[in-house]
Amino acid sequence: MTVATPTLTAYVxxxxxxxxxxxxxxxxxxxxxxxxxxxxxxxxxxIFKAQGWETSPFNLYPAKGRHMWRDxxxxxxxxxxALTRPDPFPVNGLLAARVATAIADTGERARGxxxxxxxxxxxxxDIADPAVxxxxxxxxxxxxxxLAARAADPAVKAALRQATDDAIxxxxxxxxxxxxxxxxxxxxxxxxEDALAWAAGTAVRPGRPQGA
Amino acid sequence: MTVATPTLTAYVxxxxxxxxxxxxxxxxxxxxxxxxxxxxxxxxxxIFKAQGWETSPFNLYPAKGRHMWRDxxxxxxxxxxALTRPDPFPVNGLLAARVATAIADTGERARGxxxxxxxxxxxxxDIADPAVxxxxxxxxxxxxxxLAARAADPAVKAALRQATDDAIxxxxxxxxxxxxxxxxxxxxxxxxEDALAWAAGTAVRPGRPQGA
Numbered sequence: 001m002t003v004a005t006p007t008l009t010a011y012v013x014x015x016x017x018x019x020x021x022x023x024x025x026x027x028x029x030x031x032x033x034x035x036x037x038x039x040x041x042x043x044x045x046x047i048f049k050a051q052g053w054e055t056s057p058f059n060l061y062p063a064k065g066r067h068m069w070r071d072x073x074x075x076x077x078x079x080x081x082a083l084t085r086p087d088p089f090p091v092n093g094l095l096a097a098r099v100a101t102a103i104a105d106t107g108e109r110a111r112g113x114x115x116x117x118x119x120x121x122x123x124x125x126d127i128a129d130p131a132v133x134x135x136x137x138x139x140x141x142x143x144x145x146x147l148a149a150r151a152a153d154p155a156v157k158a159a160l161r162q163a164t165d166d167a168i169x170x171x172x173x174x175x176x177x178x179x180x181x182x183x184x185x186x187x188x189x190x191x192x193e194d195a196l197a198w199a200a201g202t203a204v205r206p207g208r209p210q211g212a
Numbered sequence: 213m214t215v216a217t218p219t220l221t222a223y224v225x226x227x228x229x230x231x232x233x234x235x236x237x238x239x240x241x242x243x244x245x246x247x248x249x250x251x252x253x254x255x256x257x258x259i260f261k262a263q264g265w266e267t268s269p270f271n272l273y274p275a276k277g278r279h280m281w282r283d284x285x286x287x288x289x290x291x292x293x294a295l296t297r298p299d300p301f302p303v304n305g306l307l308a309a310r311v312a313t314a315i316a317d318t319g320e321r322a323r324g325x326x327x328x329x330x331x332x333x334x335x336x337x338d339i340a341d342p343a344v345x346x347x348x349x350x351x352x353x354x355x356x357x358x359l360a361a362r363a364a365d366p367a368v369k370a371a372l373r374q375a376t377d378d379a380i381x382x383x384x385x386x387x388x389x390x391x392x393x394x395x396x397x398x399x400x401x402x403x404x405e406d407a408l409a410w411a412a413g414t415a416v417r418p419g420r421p422q423g424a
Contacts, residue, residue, distance in 0.1 A: 063385035077418035206289035
């Protein structure tokens with residue numbers, strides 16, 4: 001008899017600062033929890049537009065934005081991660097999301113996504129540029145040129161649209177977001193541990209009678 | 213020679229769900245970190261209104277609101293806290309904020325604030341009602357009737373306005389928020405540990421050279 005490994009779907013958006021924090025530790029934390037990650041790049045833009053936002057809430061609400069950048073600096077310092085503020089912010093993550101979607105192999109997709117986030121947020125490279133995307137992927141042993149070209153593939157475009165639609169269907173409104181096999185939604189790098197515990201079946205679940 | 217105990221200013225808003233989470237553990241966590249809490253009830257309403265919000269963002273953005281309530285249920289279950297959804301939500305916290313501001317003694321203020329949050333979010337009582345506020349405070353050994361009457365005192369009203377202005381001056385945009393003696397701002401129950409570590413001088417601080 002084989003027992004299925006618990007899985008957790010990770011919705012990540014390349015423009016999202018807190019997605020960077022989560023992406024850089026996700027594989028390690030998931031391995032520790034005995035959970036397999038299903039990586040789904042998606043786009044927040046259509047979700048934000050539907051609620052009337054034309055840019056990141058961190059730009060729309062300056063006090064929130066100032067706290068976010070300071071919080072990122074603190075968290076990155078504590079985790080030993082470099083942080084460079086992308087300029088412009090937010091980056092247009094469409095190309096990177098399509099290219100990451102085009103990577104079929106799970107392990108390769110994880111590696112590619114992590115390399116692209118590090119290029120953007122640690123090194124300040126422009127991941128909206130196809131040449132940069134190709135070079136970053138080549139740097140982690142993937143066929144960057146072929147993958148960058150696949151961004152124009154209608155099937156890849158459709159798959160990314162499907163990921164965004166699926167995210168919306170699960171109630172996603174920000175990034176990163178994590179969805180368990182039983183549909184439980186967790187938002188933010190701050191909820192990664194909770195999401196993994198839920199996926200692994202070790203979380204305290206609400207709704208039981210008081211005192212049970 | 214006396215060494216001053218580190219302090220942390222806690223800005224809490226009675227309508228705020230995540231303030232409830234923080235308030236119920238703040239004294240214990242602060243004691244463990246060797247930090248003294250300076251309690252400052254404030255009002256988010258004027259801050260939200262200034263950015264065009266007439267109600268809680270959890271009402272304005274339904275997907276965000278649905279996640280918040282589920283997240284609260286999960287966190288409360290994990291911490292052994294009861295949770296009742298206030299109706300209407302958000303409560304008008306003006307009266308409770310004024311009354312809490314009127315409590316001069318630090319220990320009594322902490323006790324009063326905690327009792328009011330528990331009445332609202334654990335028991336579902338209406339803390340916009342002066343009789344309820346008085347009864348809740350009496351229940352923890354305070355002179356609830358006299359304190360409830362002090363909500364109309366112009367000096368108390370002015371002190372609460374000052375707390376809100378000070379919060380804005382520190383960059384506060386949500387609740388709970390924590391501000392250290394050196395002006396570092398931390399937003400959310402999720403950042404309580406970070407704020408206490410910063411106040412206690414044990415946090416990793418950003419801005420040092422790479423690799424230092």
